[in-house]
Amino acid sequence: MTNGTNLPLEQGASRIVISVDAMGGDHGPAAVVAGLATSAERDSTLHFILHGDEAVLAPLLDRRPVLNGRCELRHAPRVVTMQDKPSQVMRHGEGTSMWSCIESVKRGEATVAVSCGNTGALMAVSMIRLRKLPGVNRPAIACLWPSRNPGGFNVMLDVGADIKADADDLLQYAAMGASYARNGMNLARPRVGLLNVGTEEHKGRAELKEAHDRMIAGAAEAGSYEFVGFVEGGDIPSDRVDVIVTDGFTGNIALKTGEGTAKLVSDFLKETFNSSWISKLGALLALRSLRALQRRIDPRRVNGGVFLGLNGTVVKSHGGADATGVAAAVNLASQLARSGFLDRLAARVASAGRAGQDAPDGTNRDQTE
């Protein structure tokens, strides 16, 4: 077993500690440990607290020298499965690796938690242990979406923390999403759009119209974002918006529909290339470029829904994440930890009327906000 939390800081870079749930993902703890090793190789300031079955994890860690002295193991005998109901886990979840993982953030030992487990259970445990930020009614899950923007991604929230949202919630999602875009994507003044069935002002549900009017009336100014109005499903990957705001029911359906469509087109493309020897040859010649495309739309690269609105940052990795996916989630977690994202977000939510608290560089408010 390795223990790294008492090691001295490396020179010139501040140490980041991430709490990781080793269990509950489809590929098991070996994929998680492999992902941590990949991340650790890339970034020497990263340290981990790994939660799960010691008998399983210790041998896996022993085979990864790069994690030696940088990964503390915390034994947790129980595992939350994908079938467990959130309400059950919330009441009887102590002793699970997921619960233990969130506890490390609650106790301040780690800045961000990462888990590949059951999303509903993870949100339930995060809610009950970390509690909501003062002023937040409904926390949200934000995801990154491949887009035509220069940075390559847009943010969408909520993608499934709750199944409904009123106008107040939508306004809070906008402020939190904009803060996330500033700190996670270095956008000084993110453009926010409200997801609707049309861009005309008279369209859509009552709570959308109310949120629309309040954003124009001052909420956008207070939240230091630019409001671009209603956007449609086709605009989610576009370059006319950075942050797409919607309720968790619609956002979850849109996210899974987008993933499913990309998978369908990609499968059809493979069939296409296998349909004749001449197209096989063509694919062979274009292989390098096709691999670049695959990386560009690879869901593993954008792996990590972020829970916003809690007293602690939690990154939810895809249940099916392999080592590459886990490394991407850890990369996102470390970026958020390094930016001091949570403090900025909390300040933003606590004083929605004042602007500027969550600028990436606090000394540079005029330029970035």
Place this chain on the structure above:
Amino acid sequence: MTNGTNLPLEQGASRIVISVDAMGGDHGPAAVVAGLATSAERDSTLHFILHGDEAVLAPLLDRRPVLNGRCELRHAPRVVTMQDKPSQVMRHGEGTSMWSCIESVKRGEATVAVSCGNTGALMAVSMIRLRKLPGVNRPAIACLWPSRNPGGFNVMLDVGADIKADADDLLQYAAMGASYARNGMNLARPRVGLLNVGTEEHKGRAELKEAHDRMIAGAAEAGSYEFVGFVEGGDIPSDRVDVIVTDGFTGNIALKTGEGTAKLVSDFLKETFNSSWISKLGALLALRSLRALQRRIDPRRVNGGVFLGLNGTVVKSHGGADATGVAAAVNLASQLARSGFLDRLAARVASAGRAGQDAPDGTNRDQTE
């Protein structure tokens, strides 16, 4: 000007008359007339009543000999634009090509109407002129979605007729969608799924849980479909379901998200092939196969949302439809006209308790229902 409505029937096939709105699409009446010519060449039983500005349309028709004697022109001086509000068109729409187009179906001159115009206005005019089928609370728009099923498509509804739906509406959408799948896609016993944020029974909104329980309790049996339970966004293009039922807000977002994602992947693919001379060569070799792929996921091929639940069938073609898209919408319209779809659907809705009225072949109920 040509006049075909009084021509004698051709031998061996019954004559189908389709009412077509020539105006209001992005590509203008020339694309519509070109699409009709394509359809007329393929199917000699097709006849049209074309609505729009005579001065514009007559010269276009004169250049298409195949439409000679098969296309009656009805002058309508006004056009509904994409910016017009549905409520305005509903009150003051007389004299527009859209209104005139729906009138032909109302008067029984044509079996199905086709328009590329403003969706909201088309639904409003269809509602006020054709009226809802007895027993229908909310009409719905059904679309076809490229899928892994043998037929190549799934049906989804509602994709935007209304922005909400209660449990009664969802049950009616299921019955109407199943009827459409039987008659438009020749599926004897369609599999119906309810779109939700998870497949577990405890998930989702109250109206979804109620509809779920009532489908199991007997509505599926009465509607002669198989209920597969909740499905997620990723299942929309899958082969585990034929008909996806959802409210019009969620359905519209999912539809546009799917289209936008397919477009994004396709644009990225083009950039990929243009990124080096060797991948250009690869693309050249695979050209035939890539064109086959393009046809497979071409939104023009699945062009045509169908309005269900009215006393008349209306096919809404994409506003951006070119000649190929218009021909696809006309093809769908003629298939629905030929199957006697509307009578079967009306019987199904009127007596939701009895099964078998909308079997594709009325003499063959046991086998098909």
